[in-house]
Amino acid sequence: MRFLMIITLLRSPAKSFRPFAYMPQSSRMQMSSESLALFDGKTCLTVEEAIAAHGSVKFLDGSWYLKGRNGRKEFEDGPRIKGANYFDIDDIASTGDDINPKNLPHMMPPPKLFAAAMDAMGITNNDRVVVYGNKECFFTHRAWFQIRGMGHKKLHLMEGDLGEWIDLNGPIEYGEKTPIAAKDLDLSHETQYCSTGPENVVDMAQIMKITKEGDSSDSIIVDVRSKERFLGQVEEPRPNMRLGHMPGAKNLPFTDLLDPDNLTKFKSAEEMKKVIREAGIDIDSSKKLVASCGSGATACTLVLALDLCGRDPGSTFVYDGSWIEWGGDDSTPIVKEG
Secondary structure (H helix, E strand, O other), X not given: OOOOEEEOOOOOOOOOOOOEEEOOHHHOOOOOHHHHHHHOOOOEEOHHHHHXXXXXXXXXXXXXXXXXXXXXXXXXXXXXXXXXXXXXXXXXXXXXXXXXXXXXXXXXXXXXXXXXXXXXXXXXXXXXEXXXXXXXXXXXXXXXXXXXXXXXXOEEEEOOOHHHHHHOOOOEEOOOOOOOOXXXXXXXXXXXXXXXXXXXXXXXXXXXXXXXXXXXXXXXXXXOOOXXXXXXXXXXXXXXXXXXXXXXXXXXOHHHHEEOOEEEEEOOHXXXXXXXXXXXXXXXXXXXXXXXXXXXXXXXXXXXXXXXXXXXXXXXXXXXXXXXXXXXXXXXXXXXXX
């Protein structure tokens, strides 16, 4: 007997949604275009929603770790969501002395490279894409931002992780699978995918301008590193970095936006709004909010959180080089406290 569990679509500040049916793996079918349209306007999907959509959307594993684990290797070895591809933020990125002379990690990719990668993964501009992470991975926000920043519109992040997907009997596959690699892509051919990015990123020169203008600037820098790193009280995880923060920056540790019991999920919108207000940040400010972190990865957590809180995504930016660029350059001004 077919069992139907009714899942109510949650967390959309702008719209209310009708419920849809979640079916166990044995009876799952493709969702209709009308059912998929229920996801329009939703930044995040629950694991249950993502499972219900399997077969009708494209899944990308965006797992990345600062140290200790290798997201690419874990995807290669499996298990993984059935049919998923791996989006490597350090490979589908700007690399090489000509476009990244400082050798900064996971910088936004050239449009041609991104488009070729999407073609290689069988993703079109009209496909709905869901980014997810491996077990206990809470660094997937950069992959989400990178894909959105390159112009993909139908994009979601799955809150939760592969472990929860497996526990809920989501379709998985085992065995080795080789992700695409930038070095194997032929950039001389015209691509089917059309990339319009990169969007909503700023560089060091723009940050320098913001720091010089101070309160008169049209932008506010928000540093999401820990309070101790922001104040320069502890060493940075990467070597040869100066300690402290950019003049005029506000501090909002990215972990304060996440569920303390499950860092792969966000707090409620009301809880996040409270955290953001207490950090001295006006969500409704007409000024641009520029997120910065250690290398441009967890800054994207704030971008996504602001989306969930209803802020216009066009007014939120990421400093792509972040502290690894700013703190690694002796010419930049730094404030150190304590």
